[in-house]
Amino acid sequence: MVRIGIDVGGTGIKVGALDKGMEIVASSSIPTAKDLPFAVQVEQIVDCVLKTVSGAGLSPDDIESIGVGIPGIASAATGEIIKCTNMGWNHVPFREEFRLRLDKPVLIENDANVAALAESVAGISRNTSSSVFITLGTGIGSGIILNGKIWSGFHGIGGELGHVIMKLDGEPCTCGNHGCLERYCSATALIRMGREETSKRPDSMMLTMADSDPMNITAKIVIDAARAGDPAASDVFRRYCEYLAQAIGSVINFLDPEIIVLGGGVSKAGSFLLDPIRALYSQYVIFRDQPMAEVDLAVLGADAGIIGAAMLS
C-alpha cells in the first residue's frame, strides 16, 4: 500500500507515492495549468497519480489515501477548495470531482500547514508536539502544529502569520492592508530593502551583481553581497534579521510553541541567517529568562509538500 502526496505549486504539480516508512518510492509532475477547465485539471492530476503508482509497479488498488497541499484554503468537511489562486479555483468541489475518477479518501490542506506537518513528523521538528513553521518566500506562509496536529483554525482560515500587522500604517500589502508581517520578513521584503538601499548607496556590490539595474536584485544577491561583506547589503540583511527576530518573538509571546522552523527561499542562507536570528530573537520574548522555543531550519526541502500531503489523515 502507498499513500499519495500531491503538492500543488505555482509552476508545477508534484505527485509522490510514499511507502509505510514514508519514503518516496515514485514521483512525477505536471505543469500548473491555470486556464484549463476544472474537470480537465482534475483529470490531469488523476492521470499523474495513476502514472506515479504504475511507475512504482503498483496498481490503483494499492492506494491507501490521497493528500493534497494547496496554496489556498479548503474545507476539510466537504472537500471543497474554497480558494486557490494559482489554479484559478474558487469554490470548486475538488474531492467530489477527483473521486469520480479515482475513488479514494482525499484530504486537502493549505501547503504551509502540510509542510509544517511534514517537518513535525519526518523533519527537523519530529518528536515535538507543537511547532510553528514559517516559509520565507515571495510571501510568508505559516503552519501551526499543536498536540501533533495541524491547527488551521476553527474556520480553516488561520496560520496566516504573514498577515499579522507588524507595522501600523506601514508598507502597503497585496491583501489591501498596510504593514503586514510579510512586507518585512519575506524574500520580497529583503529585495525591496536591497533595492531601496542601493538608491542611497549606488556603490553597493548588490548593484554590481545586478548588472547595475536595481530591478535585477534578488534575495540571493542581497544575501551573497552581505556574505561577501558589502556594507550596504550587510545593513539590509541585519535589518531583515531584526524584523524576522521580532516576528519570531511575537509568535513565542502569543503561542509559545516547542520549536519554530524556518523554511522557504531565504532559509537557504543557512547558518548565515540562523546564527543572527538565534542571537536576536529572545530579546523580543517577554519572559526572556525562561525556557523558550528553539529556532531551526527546515530539512525536507522541496519534498516537504509531497511528504506532508501524504501524511494527511
Add this chain to the structure above:
Amino acid sequence: MVRIGIDVGGTGIKVGALDKGMEIVASSSIPTAKDLPFAVQVEQIVDCVLKTVSGAGLSPDDIESIGVGIPGIASAATGEIIKCTNMGWNHVPFREEFRLRLDKPVLIENDANVAALAESVAGISRNTSSSVFITLGTGIGSGIILNGKIWSGFHGIGGELGHVIMKLDGEPCTCGNHGCLERYCSATALIRMGREETSKRPDSMMLTMADSDPMNITAKIVIDAARAGDPAASDVFRRYCEYLAQAIGSVINFLDPEIIVLGGGVSKAGSFLLDPIRALYSQYVIFRDQPMAEVDLAVLGADAGIIGAAMLS
C-alpha cells in the same frame, strides 16, 4: 464539596467557594501584601480560604480542589510560581508551601488564561471549543482556549498578545521593546492618545473633564467625551478602535479561533466599543469573505478570576 478559586490581583486577593453548579456560595478577600515574607503571604491566603469555607457552613474536608489565578507565570508540573510581580514572587514553591498548611490539589494559572477559561465554560464563549480572550486594561492580557482547554504554550509563556510587535520601532514598552500591541490597544494607550490629542486641541471636552490637567485624563474620560460627541475624543477613540480591530484581525489571521472575547476596563464601554470594532475588524482578515470569529464582550466581570480559577483541573 466545593471548589476554591483564588484571584490574585494588583490590590487584593479574592477567594471564592463554588458549588457543583459553579455558583459562588461564599467569598472573602484580603489586601495584596507584597512586602511580607512568602510564608506569611501563603499563610494569609490559606486563612482566607478557610474563612471562606467556614462562611459557607463547610469544613476543609469539603474542599475538592484549589485553583489560583495569578498575574504572572507558573509551572503546572511543579506548582512553582515563576514570576508574579504584584506579590514580589520570583521562583517560589507556592503549591508546596500551600499544601503544608492545607493539603489539597493546587492548580496555578495565569489570570488572563483563567478568565478565558471562565468565559469559555460559564460566560459569553460557553459552548465554543476555541476562543481568544483579550483584557483591555492597564496592559493587554490574553488567554487562548483550544479544544476546550487553556493553551498557555509548550513552556507556559504564551498567551501574551500584548507583547506581539504591532509597530516596528514604535512606542517604547515596559518590557524593554518597542511597538508592542499593548502600547496601542490598552487603556494606557487610550489615555496616552487622549493626553497627546489635548496638547494639540486644548478646547477638548477631555481637558474640561480632567480639571484642565491632562494627567487627570483617564480611559473613562476619553470614552465619555467621545460618547458626548467631543471631536478630539472621538478622533482618539476612532483611532483606538482601528488599532484594536487590526489586533483582532491579526489574531484571526494567525490563530482563527471560534470567538474573540473582549474584557477589562475599556470593555466597559459596551456597545460604544463593540459596534465600531465589529464594523472594522473583518477588513483586516485575509480571507475576509469567509466565515470568521465573532467578537463579543466578556460577561462574567470581576468574578471571572474566581470562577475560572475554580475550574482549573
